[in-house]
Amino acid sequence: MIESPYIPIKTEVLNVYQESPTIKTFALKPEKPLHFKAGQFIEMTIPGIGEAPFTPSSSPYENSKLDISIMKAGRVTERIHDLKKGEIVGLRGPYGNEYPLNEFEGKEILLVGGGVGLAPLRALFLALVHDIDKFKEILFCCGSRTPKDIIFKDCVLDKWQKIDKRVNFRVTVDKGDDNWKGKVGLVTTTLDNLKINLKNSIAVICGPPIMMKFTAFKLIDIGYKEEQIYLSMEKNMSCGIGKCGHCRLGDFYVCKDGPVFRYDKISHIHEIWD
Ligand SMILES: Cc1cc2nc3c(=O)[nH]c(=O)nc-3n(C[C@H](O)[C@H](O)[C@H](O)COP(=O)(O)OP(=O)(O)OC[C@H]3O[C@@H](n4cnc5c(N)ncnc54)[C@H](O)[C@@H]3O)c2cc1C
Numbered sequence: 057m058i059e060s061p062y063i064p065i066k067t068e069v070l071n072v073y074q075e076s077p078t079i080k081t082f083a084l085k086p087e088k089p090l091h092f093k094a095g096q097f098i099e100m101t102i103p104g105i106g107e108a109p110f111t112p113s114s115s116p117y118e119n120s121k122l123d124i125s126i127m128k129a130g131r132v133t134e135r136i137h138d139l140k141k142g143e144i145v146g147l148r149g150p151y152g153n154e155y156p157l158n159e160f161e162g163k164e165i166l167l168v169g170g171g172v173g174l175a176p177l178r179a180l181f182l183a184l185v186h187d188i189d190k191f192k193e194i195l196f197c198c199g200s201r202t203p204k205d206i207i208f209k210d211c212v213l214d215k216w217q218k219i220d221k222r223v224n225f226r227v228t229v230d231k232g233d234d235n236w237k238g239k240v241g242l243v244t245t246t247l248d249n250l251k252i253n254l255k256n257s258i259a260v261i262c263g264p265p266i267m268m269k270f271t272a273f274k275l276i277d278i279g280y281k282e283e284q285i286y287l288s289m290e291k292n293m294s295c296g297i298g299k300c301g302h303c304r305l306g307d308f309y310v311c312k313d314g315p316v317f318r319y320d321k322i323s324h325i326h327e328i329w330d
């Protein structure tokens with residue numbers, strides 16, 4: 057019998073972490089192992105409510121469980137935010153393409169993330185540091201609206217900064233508060249005075265469309281070529297497997313041809329930042 061690609065794997069919620077006022081991370085244990093590569097996405101089903109696409113935020117090398125970090129946006133994500141430890145959800149996937157890590161080897165990697173866009177980059181970052189000797193340097197630029205909105209706070213502000221001398225962070229918030237001693241400014245300001253050999257660098261951007269747009273423009277201004285920039289694109293999805301056409305971006309389906317795109321492949325598309 058052929059198994060339907062729409063049937064989800066029964067998955068237990070192991071734990072729930074409040075990352076920020078609007079974002080929670082869910083540690084999940086699927087009944088069967090669900091192997092994904094950094095950049096790929098899964099569809100999470102809430103019985104009786106619906107399903108939505110998310111990119112795992114945990115290391116792709118961790119097999120027994122996976123984390124998904126989810127921002128409350130509407131009907132499905134509001135119900136997901138009510139989930140408690142021990143509840144059962146469904147997962148199907150993984151779908152879409154991954155970051156081409158073999159093309160990143162020997163390069164200086166610049167990661168630029170904004171808001172919940174830091175979630176997919178966490179999976180990529182953990183995959184990169186897993187094989188740190190293959191990469192020259194990693195600079196992770198993280199932008200959030202306020203200090204309260206910084207997700208994976210302990211890691212971004214402390215733990216990950218100590219991983220290796222080849223790993224560096226620039227963290228900024230749009231608006232500080234009385235306790236914030238760090239940088240204030242849009243995430244694009246973290247790209248000023250980059251000490252990177254541009255010719256040997258790859259940049260990866262993930263965040264809301266407006267943030268990705270201005271970050272891509274700034275990288276081009278600085279001297280990056282479109283072929284050196286990768287974007288994680290998000291479009292409203294339904295099937296997740298290239299059948300329904302909901303996620304069309306120019307001649308591409310984001311669910312099948314993406315969600316990871318090299319900028320030069322899509323920069324000509326009129327509705328790229330919609
Ligand atoms: C490949 C991919 C990976 C994603 N990864 C993550 C992730 O790791 N964490 C996370 O929090 N979110 C992620 N998203 C976005 C997430 O899928 C949407 O927030 C979710 O589908 C909203 O569902 P809802 O029913 O709660 O909201 P709805 O009631 O459907 O919509 C609320 C608002 O969000 C907009 N919206 C709905 N779906 C999407 C979408 N797919 N992309 C952009 N805007 C949307 C709607 O237009 C509306 O304005 C990802 C989306 C894609 C396509």
Ligand code: FES
Pocket residue numbers: 292293294295296297298299300301302303304309310311312
């Ligand atoms: S979501 Fe159906 S074709 Fe992409």
